[in-house]
Amino acid sequence: MNEEMTIQSLVKVILKRWLLILMLTILSIGVALLISYFIQTPIYEAETQILVNQKSYENQQLVGAQNVDTDLRLINTYNVIIKSPVILAKVIEVLVLDTTPEKLMRQIEVSSANNSQVVNIRVQDENSERAVKIANTIAEIFKEEIPVLMHVDNINILFVAQNSEHPVPVKPNKLLNLIIAAITGFSLAMVLAYFLEKIDRTIKTEQDIEVLSLPVIGVVSNIEMPTRKKSRNRGSS
Numbered sequence: 001m002n003e004e005m006t007i008q009s010l011v012k013v014i015l016k017r018w019l020l021i022l023m024l025t026i027l028s029i030g031v032a033l034l035i036s037y038f039i040q041t042p043i044y045e046a047e048t049q050i051l052v053n054q055k056s057y058e059n060q061q062l063v064g065a066q067n068v069d070t071d072l073r074l075i076n077t078y079n080v081i082i083k084s085p086v087i088l089a090k091v092i093e094v095l096v097l098d099t100t101p102e103k104l105m106r107q108i109e110v111s112s113a114n115n116s117q118v119v120n121i122r123v124q125d126e127n128s129e130r131a132v133k134i135a136n137t138i139a140e141i142f143k144e145e146i147p148v149l150m151h152v153d154n155i156n157i158l159f160v161a162q163n164s165e166h167p168v169p170v171k172p173n174k175l176l177n178l179i180i181a182a183i184t185g186f187s188l189a190m191v192l193a194y195f196l197e198k199i200d201r202t203i204k205t206e207q208d209i210e211v212l213s214l215p216v217i218g219v220v221s222n223i224e225m226p227t228r229k230k231s232r233n234r235g236s237s
Contacts, residue, residue: 020192026185044124047120047121051155052075075119091141121135124171135161
């Protein structure tokens, strides 16, 4: 019964204060539109893939499942090396970037699928062309430097990042922002409307008086005023 009364009270609040709820929801969506389209800076993403194998041996019997297992265990090491200042400092030098290895590191995401020797390098930047250049340069410098750092000389670049004529930013997610804003605005509007309804102590009905345990002395009903037709009497003088 309480749940039923709660639902009824919520419906009552919505019907009574629907204009307030609608205005706050629209306002929330408007703020999200303003932030997503005019304030937040678009962020673009570029991706490249490299394949890392162990150093080739003359004895092909050594190049088998054991070497593959070793490659998989070293993938995490490669991921750390890619984001290390040893690689990123040279990327900054080659591309003449106005940044530091620490800042550039935060723009890079390195990952690999389970049981895979393929390393994915994703770079996010405010400029789509610069993101492509950074991703491809990281792969090239890693290919040059890894034989010096580790006994690996079989690096293949599987996928090279490409420039797009119409790049689509990955951030901000405008549709998601609008959905979140609509839900948030509606929820806050409901809370505010329900709060206003709770603090409203105005007596409007006979039931409101009964809740206060006050005696009802009398009830003033709505009086409908009869429509009177004015007749004009024309008499002879």
